[in-house]
Amino acid sequence: MKLRDAPSSCPSLWRCLPCPPAEMRLDLVLSSGQSFRWWESSPGAWTGVLGGRVWTLRQDGDRLWYTVYRQEDEQEEEWDGCPAKAAKLDATETDRILRDYFQLDVELSALYRGWGAADPLFRKVASDFPGVRVLRQDPVECLFSFICTSNNHISRITAMIERLCQAFGRRLCCLDSRPFHAFPSLSALTGADAEARLRALGFGYRAKFVSGSARAIAEGLGTEGLCQLRTAPYAEARRVLCALPGVGAKAEAVPVDTHVWHIARQRYGVALGGKSLTPRAYQEIGDFFRGLWGPRAGWAQAVLFCADLHKGQKSAGSQHQAWES
Incomplete structure (x- = not known):
């Protein structure tokens, strides 16, 4: 059986890393507009390209499960009765790639507590959107x-x-x-x-x-x-x-665009940078959020962006349903 005809999984070739939802929510991170190479290939499973390989990831409880597929020039042999599908890669290396990509060495729950203590608005949003971290x-x-x-x-x-x-x-x-x-x-x-x-x-x-x-x-x-x-x-x-x-100038530790500008003006009530996104406005808004959230301000901003994104999707879905009815 060729790779393209293979079934969607070969469980014996899956590995896992410890990863509780408070430290990462796979569904939120991979759908939040940070990377554009992942798609939900089946409910709860995400397939995409990372490090020149194709992976499928799935989160189950406190575990992040993954499998890595062979490239087409590696398809000649089969083993263990499983179609030539999953790559024989060094487990230590694949673990390292995922830990680096998701920056799992960063203790996210501690950051959430710090941001929440400094910012009541963040604390209100964060309870519904845990585990949003920045990809490396x-x-x-x-x-x-x-x-x-x-x-x-x-x-x-x-x-x-x-x-x-x-x-x-x-x-x-x-x-x-x-x-x-x-x-x-x-x-x-x-x-x-x-x-x-x-x-x-x-x-x-x-x-x-x-x-x-x-x-x-x-x-x-x-x-x-x-x-x-x-x-x-x-x-x-x-x-x-x-x-x-x-x-x-959007390339900042806090990526200031019109979306972040509106968050600053409408949600935080700060009148920074006048009525348009000038270079001065980019700097002032970025400085405001860095002062509020600290060294990893860009991570906190990603949480608010994710919350607004899902709110917008939910609103669009409701409008679509109303239109169909």
């Missing part, structure tokens, strides 16, 4: 994904990233007739026809930003230099990133 994504994938978020919404961004990966990324495997591709390399996005191909894929004005940033990084700091910005001082990292085509 590959810098190249994260950068180009968020260039695509300009004037966009999650479902459309997800579709754009899928087209980008299919057109420029290496094919990894096929599950239930669905192909999965790696995120494109910088070299794949720097070709002379990259911008035209991206426009044909529906990227519009973002096509110029994606191809332009790919060339700027390839000719400048490179992939390694981009990764090193993780440990650079905030001001330096911001300066370098904002010099790239399509990257603006």
Whole structure:
């Protein structure tokens, strides 16, 4: 049986990590617009691409279960009566990849308590949205994904990233007739026809930003230099990133966009930055939330964003039901 014809699971090849819901809610984290490579392949199970491999994740009680699939060039052999489907990878390494991706070394429940003590509004929202943490994504994938978020919404961004990966990324495997591709390399996005191909894929004005940033990084700091910005001082990292085509002042420890601006004005009653999002407004709003929530202010903001996102989805669903009735 080929991989694409294989059943959806092979339980003996699943592994797990300790992960209580207070420390992470998989469904909230993977649907909150941080990454656009995951889809709910069955109720409670999420399949996506991470580290050049295809994974399925499932949370059950205090455990995070996962399996990793073989790439197509590894499909020749089968073992234990299970179709050539799950990769024989080092368990220590796969555990490390997941722990790093979800930043499981950060004690989230303690952060929630601190944010709640400082902010009554956060405390009210947090009780319904526990376990929202920030992903530690590959810098190249994260950068180009968020260039695509300009004037966009999650479902459309997800579709754009899928087209980008299919057109420029290496094919990894096929599950239930669905192909999965790696995120494109910088070299794949720097070709002379990259911008035209991206426009044909529906990227519009973002096509110029994606191809332009790919060339700027390839000719400048490179992939390694981009990764090193993780440990650079905030001001330096911001300066370098904002010099790239399509990257603006939204690149902050608290990502200030019109959504966060409205939260600051409407929910916190702060009149910062005047009536529009000027560079001064970006700085002032970011400073306000960093002063309120502390060093991991971006994590606290992710909780409020997730709450607003789900509130909006629920409202849209109610409107849709009313329309149908």
